[in-house]
Amino acid sequence: MKKSPTILLGCLSMAGALAAAGCGGVTAASYTPGTAVKVGLICLHDNSSTYDKNFIDSMGAAAKKLGARIAGEPIIKTGVPESYEAYTAAKDLVKQGCNVIFADSFGHEEFMLKAAKEWPSVTFCHATGTKAKIAGVKNYHNAFASIYEGRYLAGYAAGLKLQRMIDAGQIKDSNKRDGNIILGYVGAFPYAEVVSGYTSWYLGVKAVVSNVVMDVTYTSSWYDLNAEKAGASTLINKGAAIISQHADSMGAPGECEEKNVPNVTYNIPTGTECPKTYVAYSKIDWAPYYCAVVNSMFDGKAIEGEVNNNWTGTIGTESVIYDSANAEDKVTLERVKGELIARTRRVFDCANFTVKGQHLTEYKADVDDMGDYKPDTNVIKTEGGITFFDESSLRSAPYFDVRIDGITELNANTNS
Numbered sequence: 001m002k003k004s005p006t007i008l009l010g011c012l013s014m015a016g017a018l019a020a021a022g023c024g025g026v027t028a029a030s031y032t033p034g035t036a037v038k039v040g041l042i043c044l045h046d047n048s049s050t051y052d053k054n055f056i057d058s059m060g061a062a063a064k065k066l067g068a069r070i071a072g073e074p075i076i077k078t079g080v081p082e083s084y085e086a087y088t089a090a091k092d093l094v095k096q097g098c099n100v101i102f103a104d105s106f107g108h109e110e111f112m113l114k115a116a117k118e119w120p121s122v123t124f125c126h127a128t129g130t131k132a133k134i135a136g137v138k139n140y141h142n143a144f145a146s147i148y149e150g151r152y153l154a155g156y157a158a159g160l161k162l163q164r165m166i167d168a169g170q171i172k173d174s175n176k177r178d179g180n181i182i183l184g185y186v187g188a189f190p191y192a193e194v195v196s197g198y199t200s201w202y203l204g205v206k207a208v209v210s211n212v213v214m215d216v217t218y219t220s221s222w223y224d225l226n227a228e229k230a231g232a233s234t235l236i237n238k239g240a241a242i243i244s245q246h247a248d249s250m251g252a253p254g255e256c257e258e259k260n261v262p263n264v265t266y267n268i269p270t271g272t273e274c275p276k277t278y279v280a281y282s283k284i285d286w287a288p289y290y291c292a293v294v295n296s297m298f299d300g301k302a303i304e305g306e307v308n309n310n311w312t313g314t315i316g317t318e319s320v321i322y323d324s325a326n327a328e329d330k331v332t333l334e335r336v337k338g339e340l341i342a343r344t345r346r347v348f349d350c351a352n353f354t355v356k357g358q359h360l361t362e363y364k365a366d367v368d369d370m371g372d373y374k375p376d377t378n379v380i381k382t383e384g385g386i387t388f389f390d391e392s393s394l395r396s397a398p399y400f401d402v403r404i405d406g407i408t409e410l411n412a413n414t415n416s
Contacts, residue, residue, distance in 0.1 A: 028119035029097040033300030036071035037100060039063075039290075040093035042086060042112075044105035046078035049223045050267035051248035055104045055127070058286035065291055069347070071099075082107020084202045090115040094122055100293055105222070106193070116140035125293055127286070128193060130369035130397045132309035140304065143289050145313035145397035148200035149340050150282030150320040151244075152347045153333055154264050155204020157280035157324040158183075158242050160332065161207050161262055165241065175241040180406075181213040184240030186231040186252045188222045190412045192365075196391060196400035197246045200347050201264070202407060205242070207352070215240065217410045226248040236261050242279065253277070271325055282322040288313055310396040311327065316341045350380065350388035353404040363389065365399040 029038070041059050043052040053310035059074050075096060080089045086108040093101050094115070100123040105110045109129040116124040116137050125141045126132070132142035162181065165171055169362035175182055183205060187194040202214045217234050219227035234242055236259050239247030245252040250273065256272040265281040289311060296303040305311055313319020315337060322337075324330055339345035350360045363373035379399065381390040391400050403409070 010354065020209060026091055026095045026119075028121045029088045029099060030121050030245075031297060033298060035298075036069060037294045037297050038071040038096075038098045039074040039294065040096070040101040041074055041076045042080050042088075042089050042093070042100035042101065042103040042108060043076065043078045043221050044080060044082065044108070045248070049248040050250070050265075051222065052078065052104060054267045054283055055102075055286055057104075059290060061285075062287040062294070064291035065287065066294050069294055076235050080108070084111065087111035087114055088150045090124070090214075091233035094119050099123065099124060100297060102290070102293075104327075106191075113140055123293065123297065125289075127289075128397055130395060133395055134368050134370065135309075136413040138309075140292075141306065141309045141311065142396050143311040143313075144242050144392060144398070145284040146315060146392050147282065147284050147320055148196050148391055148398065148400070149315040150284075150322040150335075151197050151200040151266075152207075152340070153271045153322040154205040154244070154280040154324075155201035156207055156336055157204075157322075157326070157333060158201070158244065158262070158264050159205040159208025159328055160324075161279050161326070162205065162212075162242055166209070171241055172217075177213055177218040177239065180211045180213040181209065181241050182239045183212055184232070184235030184243040185214055185216045186228055186243065186245035186247050187216055187218050187234065188247045189220065190218055190409065192401040193398045194218075194246045195402070197398065198244070199353075199402070199404060199407065201244050201346060202404075203352060206226055206406075212406070214407045215410055216407060218412060219247055221247075223248040224253040228252045232256055233259075241357065269323060269325075278325050278400040280322065280324040282320070284313065285321050288317055288319045291316075301397070308395075312392050312396040314341075343384060343386075346386050346388035348391055350387045350389065353406075354388075354404060355404055357405065359387075360389065360402070361387070363402065365401065367394045367399050369395075 014112045015384045035321050037322050045052040047053045061068050068361045080086050102125045104127050106128045109126050112126045116139050120139050123139050129142040157291045185198045217231040228249050232252040232255035242262045253263050254275050256277045262279045263277045267283045269281045271278045363380050365379045366375050367377040379390050
């Protein structure tokens with residue numbers, strides 16, 4: 001993605017009281033703890049995107065929970081692209097008196113950071129971003145959640161479904177490659193967030209059925225119904241017995257329903273839309289984060305759970321949600337969830353995967369995002385006798401970018 005300058009030249013001459021006005025003469029509202037907080041939300045798409053719908057629905061749930069601590073209805077801007085328009089949207093929300101502004105898409109980050117620098121009296125919170133830890137801007141924050149735990153559980157549910165298919169004789173030779181059952185995954189981009197997600201899902205399936213491999217296809221878009229449908233079709237034609245995705249339309253679930261291939265969804269369950277093929281789903285519930293931020297402002301305290309301006313929700317704090325269509329599987333899944341919470345099970349347990357035939361004992365990831373894409377921090381850790389990749393504890397956004405054995409990216413080079 002192209003990067004825009006973070007500070008306009010016209011802003012450089014502003015000083016003193018004029019700094020509160022930012023560029024274009026817009027003055028930010030001040031905030032006094034103990035008074036209602038005016039909230040704004042910037043979304044890449046609208047409710048037609050399962051991803052953005054999740055943020056919007058979570059905001060509605062948070063507003064109900066917060067009650068009088070929020071000033072009126074949250075102001076929600078939809079269809080804001082990952083371009084300078086995101087800054088313009090933030091500026092308008094500042095003009096409307098918002099005390100805190102949330103943004104939901106990775107490409108919004110540079111524009112939210114620019115706005116945070118210009119209006120220091122407003123709190124800016126960006127989901128999925130990577131810059132808050134190193135930016136040194138007090139009113140700028142990043143947030144994410146350990147969705148890899150939810151995807152692992154959804155994968156475990158898919159593994160239970162796959163085992164039932166094996167027992168029923170429903171796996172054909174066309175669903176196998178070198179004796180391994182083929183899984184499929186529709187991803188948006190070959191970013192760490194997507195790689196972390198599809199790997200955790202694969203490892204969840206593999207925890208139940210060990211002889212599986214997986215093909216991944218990328219769409220080069222977070223939301224493209226036709227591309228996601230085509231991606232699912234490609235995977236089905238290659239023999240995928242079960243498909244999941246990290247993309248935001250109903251394209252992949254719809255194609256799976258049409259072709260009668262079991263599907264695990266993201267952000268919303270599709271039992272109603274896809275009654276023949278829906279297996280399980282996972283999502284991040286953003287309401288706990290919205291509440292944490294607003295409550296911190298209202299109480300005049302730091303954001304609870306935040307470290308280095310990064311907040312990571314977990315499955316234990318109900319920021320990560322999952323469910324299965326099979327009622328009998330839920331007891332098993334709750335047991336596995338309990339093990340994840342207790343840390344007696346780790347999603348990225350290095351004993352459970354290899355890279356070029358070897359188990360990881362050390363791995364450097366690009367945790368401190370300086371824009372150079374260079375690995376800087378060893379993220380392999382040992383606790384409780386388990387050596388694991390320590391995802392999302394050093395920064396909220398995922399940094400798991402390991403390509404493990406058993407997973408094939410069909411078109412990663414076309415999306416770099």
